[in-house]
């Protein structure tokens with residue numbers, strides 16, 4: 001339809017009538033982002049868990065919730081690509097910045113960021129939705145590489161945990177695209 005042609009009134013509520021592209025992946029709908037079953041949270045480090053929502057093996061990114069309990073730390077890492085975050089609960093900060101990310105807030109982390117996520121003592125628990133692109137390079141305080149994570153290591157962690165906790169390793173499949 002040309003852009004200048006406004007839809008006829010009786011077509012306003014008509015669903016799209018054509019098939020979707022045959023190579024398009026299926027959508028993901030997660031009814032309860034904060035899961036009823038605590039086993040959905042994958043343990044990552046002491047007092048740190050993540051909950052997968054979309055694990056993109058075709059584009060190399062992942063969308064997950066990160067949960068950190070009191071005095072938990074997400075180890076120092078560098079992002080070569082951007083990260084978007086939305087704080088659902090609690091608050092946290094980076095040791096490298098003055099600002100505090102608080103409930104309801106949005107954070108953009110530009111490529112080149114190296115930071116250490118820290119949850120202050122007065123916070124029982126924080127939960128933040130992160131969209132992470134590419135890779136996280138874990139580094140020492142001087143930038144020396146000591147490890148990495150990408151969508152494939154996230155998937156491996158999910159498989160291992162879901163097998164162990166009884167949900168079954170295939171539980172992760174629903175989040176992979």
Ligand code: FE
Nearest residue numbers: 077079083115
């Ligand atoms: Fe980060």
